[in-house]
Amino acid sequence: MRITIFPVAMAASFAATAAVAQTAQTDSFDARVNAVAEKFTAPFVNFIFSSIPGTNFPWIVLWLLGAALIFTFYFSFVQIRAFGHALALVSGKYSDPKDAGEVSHFQALATALSGTVGLGNIAGVAVAMSIGGPGATFWMILAGFLGMASKFTECTLGVKYRNEYPDGTVSGGPMYYLKKGLAERGYAGFGKFMAIMFSIFCVLGSLGGGNMFQANQAHAQIAGIVGDYPGWITGVIFAAIVFAVIVGGLKSIAQVTEKVVPFMGVLYCGAGLIIVLMNYDKIGWAFGQIFAGAFTDLGIAGGMVGALIQGLRRAAFSNEAGVGSAAIAHSAVRTKEPITEGFVSLLEPLIDTVVICTMTALVIIITGVLQIDPETGRYVWNAELGRIATTGDAGGVQLTSAAFGSTISWFPYVLAVAVILFAFSTMLSWSYYGLKAWTYMFGEGKAQEISFKLLFCLFVIIGAAMNLGPVVDFSDAAIFAMGLVNIVGLYILMPVVKAEMVSYFARLKSGEIKRFK
Amino acid sequence: MTQETFVVAYEGGADSDRVLSYAISRAQRGGAKLVLAHILEWSPYAFLTQEELAERHARRKKEMARAQEAILAPAVEKVRAAGLEAQAELRYGSVPELIVDIAKETNAALIFVGRAGSSSIAARIFGSVPLALAQIAPVPTVIVP
Numbered sequence: 076m077r078i079t080i081f082p083v084a085m086a087a088s089f090a091a092t093a094a095v096a097q098t099a100q101t102d103s104f105d106a107r108v109n110a111v112a113e114k115f116t117a118p119f120v121n122f123i124f125s126s127i128p129g130t131n132f133p134w135i136v137l138w139l140l141g142a143a144l145i146f147t148f149y150f151s152f153v154q155i156r157a158f159g160h161a162l163a164l165v166s167g168k169y170s171d172p173k174d175a176g177e178v179s180h181f182q183a184l185a186t187a188l189s190g191t192v193g194l195g196n197i198a199g200v201a202v203a204m205s206i207g208g209p210g211a212t213f214w215m216i217l218a219g220f221l222g223m224a225s226k227f228t229e230c231t232l233g234v235k236y237r238n239e240y241p242d243g244t245v246s247g248g249p250m251y252y253l254k255k256g257l258a259e260r261g262y263a264g265f266g267k268f269m270a271i272m273f274s275i276f277c278v279l280g281s282l283g284g285g286n287m288f289q290a291n292q293a294h295a296q297i298a299g300i301v302g303d304y305p306g307w308i309t310g311v312i313f314a315a316i317v318f319a320v321i322v323g324g325l326k327s328i329a330q331v332t333e334k335v336v337p338f339m340g341v342l343y344c345g346a347g348l349i350i351v352l353m354n355y356d357k358i359g360w361a362f363g364q365i366f367a368g369a370f371t372d373l374g375i376a377g378g379m380v381g382a383l384i385q386g387l388r389r390a391a392f393s394n395e396a397g398v399g400s401a402a403i404a405h406s407a408v409r410t411k412e413p414i415t416e417g418f419v420s421l422l423e424p425l426i427d428t429v430v431i432c433t434m435t436a437l438v439i440i441i442t443g444v445l446q447i448d449p450e451t452g453r454y455v456w457n458a459e460l461g462r463i464a465t466t467g468d469a470g471g472v473q474l475t476s477a478a479f480g481s482t483i484s485w486f487p488y489v490l491a492v493a494v495i496l497f498a499f500s501t502m503l504s505w506s507y508y509g510l511k512a513w514t515y516m517f518g519e520g521k522a523q524e525i526s527f528k529l530l531f532c533l534f535v536i537i538g539a540a541m542n543l544g545p546v547v548d549f550s551d552a553a554i555f556a557m558g559l560v561n562i563v564g565l566y567i568l569m570p571v572v573k574a575e576m577v578s579y580f581a582r583l584k585s586g587e588i589k590r591f592k
Numbered sequence: 593m594t595q596e597t598f599v600v601a602y603e604g605g606a607d608s609d610r611v612l613s614y615a616i617s618r619a620q621r622g623g624a625k626l627v628l629a630h631i632l633e634w635s636p637y638a639f640l641t642q643e644e645l646a647e648r649h650a651r652r653k654k655e656m657a658r659a660q661e662a663i664l665a666p667a668v669e670k671v672r673a674a675g676l677e678a679q680a681e682l683r684y685g686s687v688p689e690l691i692v693d694i695a696k697e698t699n700a701a702l703i704f705v706g707r708a709g710s711s712s713i714a715a716r717i718f719g720s721v722p723l724a725l726a727q728i729a730p731v732p733t734v735i736v737p
Contacts, residue, residue: 167636176655176684178648179636186645243650329641337639407645507642 116549123552123559130380135555136388139397142562143221146228149569150576154223154421160583161418168592169415177409180419187404187420189336190504191427193497194292195393197343197490198472200435204445205462205470207385208454209361210368212436214386219428222396223421228565231417231572232256233402234410240519247406248508249273249399249557250515253564260567270515273399273560277512278527279553280400285505286531287538288551293498294539296472296491310539313499314532321506322528329503336500339493340431346489347434350482354441361440393432394424398554399561403508412588414575435475442478444469506531595677596624599695601687601705601721604630604663611706611736612667616674618734624701625677628667629694630659634684656682688724695731703733 127134147154163169164180203211229249236255237247250270257266294309319325351358368382395401401420408416439445446455446464457464469477472494479486506528513527514520582588600615602608612628619626632655640648664680671678679698683690695703705722722735 170636172685175636176632176634176652178640178645181637182640183645185637185639186642189639190642243653244647245649246646326641326644330639333639333641404642404645407642407648409649504642 120548120552123555132384136391138562139391139558140218140221140387142397142565143225146224147221150224150227150573153227154220157418157421161421164415164419165422168590171591174409178407180408180415183405183408183416184419184422185337187401188423188426189333189500190404191395191423192340192431193501194494196427196431196435197475197494199389199393200432201439201471201474203385203389204436204439205465205474207382208368208463209364209440210379210382211386212365212433213369214383215390215432216429218387218390219394219424222390222394222424222428225397226401226420226423227417228569228572229399229402229561230405230420231414231575232568233406234408234413234416237406245407246511248403248511249561249564250512252568256568256571257564269560269564273557274512274516276553276556276560278509280557281505281509282531282534283549284551284554285509286502286534289498289502290535290538293495296494300491307536307540310536313539314535317502317535318532320503322525332496332500332503336496339496342489343493344431344434346479346483346486347438350438351441353482357441361437364440390428394427396424397562398558400508403511412579414579439474439478442481444474444478444481596622596701597627597698598624598702598704599627599629599691599698599700601691602628602630602667607706611704612670614736615704616671616676619676620674626671627679627681627694627698627700628664629681629691630664631687631690632659632684633687687721688728691725692728692730700731703729703731705733705735707735707737
């Protein structure tokens with residue numbers, strides 16, 4: 076049996092809005108594309124998302140989580156030890172004023188965050204809550220906490236092994252540390268192979284999960300507001316905007332998006348916080364539900380294990396820790412110490428998962444959109460939909476929307492704008508990740524760049540216009556395959572990071588590394 | 593008497609040349625040294641896209657080279673032609689803050705700044721360099737109209 080994780084669950088959440096669009100698209104062409112794609116991709120997708128025998132727990136999630144746990148212990152809880160120092164680095168206390176005008180730690184973190192904060196935080200959490208119950212939140216927070224160590228490892232390596240070209244531009248990411256780092260440790264051939272594998276998965280992931288899936292969900296969201304219309308219209312508009320930005324070099328659009336996205340993130344958290352505070356009498360109860368649900372059965376299918384699986388899955392999808400994408404984003408920072416960027420990147424899963432995802436979860440629990448049986452105090456299970464019964468049977472982003480809307484009536488409109496912007500900024504980020512992997516394989520150059528960018532724009536239209544279940548499944552599997560390759564590299568290279576960390580802490584203690592402010 | 597130092601906030605362009613000419617005429621009276629400060633506006637908290645991050649180091653080099661050649665070098669030339677000692681300072685950051693830093697570092701006696709630019713809408717809302725200097729300058733500041 077195939078376990079589909081992200082796309083199918085998400086698509087289901089959008090079912091109400093997208094249903095009409097999907098039925099209209101089941102023409103022969105679509106069906107043919109799907110059939111052909113599925114034939115070639117199914118074995119790969121099945122392999123990536125298959126369960127550990129005897130459970131319905133996908134091994135790839137355990138792979139990401141196990142790595143996070145190992146890194147947490149190997150670096151002796153670096154996420155706690157270096158937390159204060161990470162904040163000092165981001166606020167520029169250790170930045171040499173002579174380096175002003177270079178990329179700061181704050182900028183690298185902010186740009187990486189705008190790539191990860193997105194649909195996963197809004198819709199993914201709602202899926203986890205409706206299937207896994209409030210207890211999923213506990214496991215999500217735990218996974219976010221452990222994921223901080225994975226991010227630390229990959230981002231340190233991303234900076235350490237990046238390429239700097241004579242003109243001063245930089246390229247970094249897993250493909251570079253896999254190649255150069257593994258060669259240093261005597262696995263040159265294996266390193267080259269892994270770097271190419273990573274690049275292939277990264278290009279596929281960027282065209283799929285980072286592009287088609289986003290375009291598809293953005294269309295569903297727009298269609299949900301203005302009524303149904305053909306997806307290719309959204310696709311062409313989105314593709315035109317993406318084209319203007321990545322091919323036309325129209326930086327202003329990208330800059331506007333990049334500026335509005337953090338604002339949306341703050342607005343989202345602010346609204347969440349207001350709702351939580353308005354129901355302050357329920358905060359204790361909500362945390363009670365989270366802890367009770369994490370270890371006991373509150374009526375959800377699978378009980379505690381169900382909550383655990385959902386929480387861990389969503390956290391992994393949301394913060395991408397161990398996948399390697401963040402290492403590409405963080406590698407541009409200007410620093411003499413690669414490890415400092417690792418410390419800064421610790422904050423990414425914290426903000427993404429521990430703060431924003433938890434906020435979504437608290438709002439959903441507190442507003443009571445998940446139905447509770449007043450007699451037993453357990454959640455009402457809707458077997459037909461395979462999730463907890465909700466107000467108006469909403470799921471996914473609509474459940475989040477309903478939860479916010481129950482207290483702030485106009486917020487669903489703001490949320491819709493946020494979802495579209497998040498989708499767009501995620502597309503821009505992934506277009507860059509994909510491009511870097513592409514030029515790694517085919518060489519840096521104008522022709523190579525333009526060919527990938529045009530391909531990327533084409534996939535925006537395809538993604539918005541079609542119901543490409545198997546293709547999106549495949550691209551999603553490709554994102555996780557990035558994690559498969561990347562983490563092997565991280566295990567081999569983790570002593571390098573440890574040496575850097577020990578040396579850095581020693582110099583920090585001795586006063587050799589000093590504060591400027 | 594020890595030689596005095598004057599800091600000139602030098603933006604480049606016609607208005608700045610007026611400031612510079614005035615500063616030169618004042619400096620000539622006591623044989624003061626002029627420090628020409630050119631600040632490239634920059635915030636470490638501004639948002640950059642992925643590509644801007646990757647190109648930042650290269651672009652910074654170009655920006656600095658251009659400012660040095662096109663703006664500071666001719667100005668330094670002009671000061672030296674007037675028979676005065678000149679020093680150029682090129683930095684990234686907030687203009688008023690860095691002018692103040694430079695004035696402190698060089699033990700300046702006076703700061704010269706042009707009024708230009710302060711009539712724009714943005715300058716009226718967010719404040720302008722001369723206004724900010726009027727507030728925070730550690731030494732007497734001459735605002736040249």
